[in-house]
Amino acid sequence: xxxxxxxxxxxxxxxxxxxxxxxxxxxxxxxxxxxxxxxxxxxxxxxxxxxxxxxxxxxxxxxxxxxxxxxxxxxxxxxxxxxxxxxxxxxxxxxxxxxxxxxxxxxxxxxxxxxxxxxxxxxxxxxxxxxxxxxxxxxxxxxxxxxxxxxxxxxxxxxxxxxxxxxxxxxxxxxxxxxxxxxxxxxxxxxxxxxxxxxxxxxxxxxxxxxxxxxxxxxxxxxxxxxxxxxxxxxxxxxxxxxxxxxxxxxxxxxxxxxxxxxxxxxxxxxxxxxx
Amino acid sequence: xxxxxxxxxxxxxxxxxxxxxxxxxxxxxxxxxxxxxxxxxxxxxxxxxxxxxxxxxxxxxxxxxxxxxxxxxxxxxxxxxxxxxxxxxxxxxxxxxxxxxxxxxxxxxxxxxxxxxxxxxxxxxxxxxxxxxxxxxxxxxxxxxxxxxxxxxxxxxxxxxxxxxxxxxxxxxxxxxxxxxxxxxxxxxxxxxxxxxxxxxxxxxxxxxxxxxxxxxxxxxxxxxxxxxxxxxxxxxxxxxxxxxxxxxxxxxxxxxxxxxxxxxxxxxxxxxxxxxxxxxxxxxxxxxxxxxxxxxxxxxxxxxxxxxxxxxxxxxxxx
Numbered sequence: 001x002x003x004x005x006x007x008x009x010x011x012x013x014x015x016x017x018x019x020x021x022x023x024x025x026x027x028x029x030x031x032x033x034x035x036x037x038x039x040x041x042x043x044x045x046x047x048x049x050x051x052x053x054x055x056x057x058x059x060x061x062x063x064x065x066x067x068x069x070x071x072x073x074x075x076x077x078x079x080x081x082x083x084x085x086x087x088x089x090x091x092x093x094x095x096x097x098x099x100x101x102x103x104x105x106x107x108x109x110x111x112x113x114x115x116x117x118x119x120x121x122x123x124x125x126x127x128x129x130x131x132x133x134x135x136x137x138x139x140x141x142x143x144x145x146x147x148x149x150x151x152x153x154x155x156x157x158x159x160x161x162x163x164x165x166x167x168x169x170x171x172x173x174x175x176x177x178x179x180x181x182x183x184x185x186x187x188x189x190x191x192x193x194x195x196x197x198x199x200x201x202x203x204x205x206x207x208x209x210x211x212x213x214x215x216x217x218x219x220x221x222x223x224x225x226x227x228x229x230x231x232x233x234x235x236x237x238x239x240x241x242x243x244x245x246x247x248x249x250x251x252x253x254x255x256x257x258x259x260x261x262x263x264x265x266x267x268x269x270x271x272x273x274x275x276x
Numbered sequence: 277x278x279x280x281x282x283x284x285x286x287x288x289x290x291x292x293x294x295x296x297x298x299x300x301x302x303x304x305x306x307x308x309x310x311x312x313x314x315x316x317x318x319x320x321x322x323x324x325x326x327x328x329x330x331x332x333x334x335x336x337x338x339x340x341x342x343x344x345x346x347x348x349x350x351x352x353x354x355x356x357x358x359x360x361x362x363x364x365x366x367x368x369x370x371x372x373x374x375x376x377x378x379x380x381x382x383x384x385x386x387x388x389x390x391x392x393x394x395x396x397x398x399x400x401x402x403x404x405x406x407x408x409x410x411x412x413x414x415x416x417x418x419x420x421x422x423x424x425x426x427x428x429x430x431x432x433x434x435x436x437x438x439x440x441x442x443x444x445x446x447x448x449x450x451x452x453x454x455x456x457x458x459x460x461x462x463x464x465x466x467x468x469x470x471x472x473x474x475x476x477x478x479x480x481x482x483x484x485x486x487x488x489x490x491x492x493x494x495x496x497x498x499x500x501x502x503x504x505x506x507x508x509x510x511x512x513x514x515x516x517x518x519x520x521x522x523x524x525x526x527x528x529x530x531x532x533x534x535x536x537x538x539x540x541x542x543x544x545x546x547x548x549x550x551x552x553x554x555x556x557x558x559x560x561x562x563x564x565x566x567x568x569x570x571x572x573x574x575x576x577x578x579x580x581x582x583x584x585x586x587x588x589x590x591x592x593x594x595x596x
Binding site: 059060100101113117121122129132175 | 456459460462464465466468470471473474475480481482484485492
């Protein structure tokens with residue numbers, strides 16, 4: 001089925017990304033292309049550099065080498081809020097929710113770029129500010145409904161369970177009307193029902209023409225929803241291709257599923273035995 | 277602290293706050309046994325105005341300032357220096373002081389708001405000390421530590437003077453100030469401030485220009501401080517460097533924290549408490565300061581979220 005569909009245009013392209021942290025080569029020559037309407041999954045063992053790559057592409061870190069283009073324009077040096085204005089939004093592995101705000105306010109804050117009231121109107125509650133509040137609230141409610149949190153709208157985000165916060169972050173990211181959506185482990189810590197909901201949500205977003213890039217450890221989820229998979233290992237690209245291709249790649253099996261896991265396991269047991 | 281929810285201000289609660297404040301300002305003069313009380317109450321409203329400005333910076337944007345009084349001082353001295361050296365009408369110097377304070381905040385805020393937490397605290401502390409130092413040492417211009425006289429204001433031939441007049445001027449100014457701060461809190465700009473308060477990283481990724489919004493909050497706080505300082509100078513007819521001093525800055529921070537960082541009316545309650553407590557504790561003579569200190573500690577221990585949010589939570593629990 002995948003092979004027949006025409007591929008979407010490239011919205012986000014990263015080329016030759018490299019970064020070092022105090023002598024440690026965290027990423028070296030990594031690149032990918034995210035296309036409209038497609039889900040690109042980035043997988044790899046812990047410490048492979050997946051989140052670092054996300055942080056570079058979303059403008060939080062600056063790469064020492066490489067280029068990033070969004071919609072064909074160079075954004076290698078752009079700060080995160082400029083990237084958001086150009087249509088790139090993301091979520092975080094370790095939640096970055098606005099905990100003191102309600103669920104609704106979290107998503108409303110995500111509409112920041114769509115609000116055009118100005119400080120003066122905000123201070124004196126001019127009609128522009130009131131209109132902005134009303135339209136933002138409406139849009140945010142719709143997004144909360146989309147992620148299944150409409151009934152939690154007025155609850156402080158700090159009181160919501162983990163799975164709900166994961167979806168709240170996705171709703172907030174969607175509130176920016178992104179063309180590229182980057183999700184860092186959206187299903188981590190979620191139960192099977194929640195994972196299925198997130199799965200459905202990602203498919204829906206992609207179907208609207210958004211390029212989705214996700215980091216995920218849940219292999220079943222990755223295989224089910226992604227069109228393209230990039231495998232990182234120790235900061236380098238190990239393999240790239242369709243889920244089927246990647247799954248059959250012996251190097252991937254060795255590094256990610258086989259040898260690595262086996263080594264880890266044996267080391268853990270050895271350590272355990274030693275301590276005992 | 278981190279998980280205590282933001283003080284909620286839906287439409288009705290906003291107007292309720294303003295109505296209650298208006299009712300308090302409008303009715304308490306009935307209970308004043310003498311004219312002296314007008315002066316004390318006017319001082320409360322003016323101090324509260326400065327505290328509300330700091331609430332925007334500290335409570336809404338989450339950026340500490342230990343130099344808020346510096347802006348109060350700029351506003352206050354504008355009322356003395358403008359007429360003396362520029363020949364301006366003293367009332368014209370009120371907006372002028374606010375503009376100068378805003379400009380200073382804009383220039384100073386840019387570099388120092390990159391700092392966070394303790395570092396920002398020390399940098400703002402340095403700013404406040406710098407203002408005081410200039411006011412103290414430029415004896416030829418500012419009158420030095422002895423202070424300087426502020427001319428009486430006149431509006432269309434009517435001389436603005438007397439405790440009662442200043443009471444109403446300060447009361448209306450505070451009402452407007454609280455209205456603006458509440459408006460901000462429930463607006464796109466206010467949500468941006470609340471967002472960067474909770475997570476700067478997340479705020480940036482939804483398109484909020486964190487540096488620009490922090491600077492806005494800093495400038496807004498400075499304008500509040502300067503207007504309050506100007507009114508204070510007008511009321512007293514005199515201004516000394518103490519208005520801009522370190523102790524004053526610390527008191528503003530205490531007011532905002534004790535009243536409830538997240539709450540605009542909290543800043544008013546905190547200001548009222550810190551202005552009135554020393555006045556009512558004078559019968560304790562040498563123990564006054566010690567009792568005041570113990571009271572502040574008790575408030576912080578038992579109402580950690582601050583008086584207004586703390587009491588509101590207690591009431592909600594009782595109602596439930």
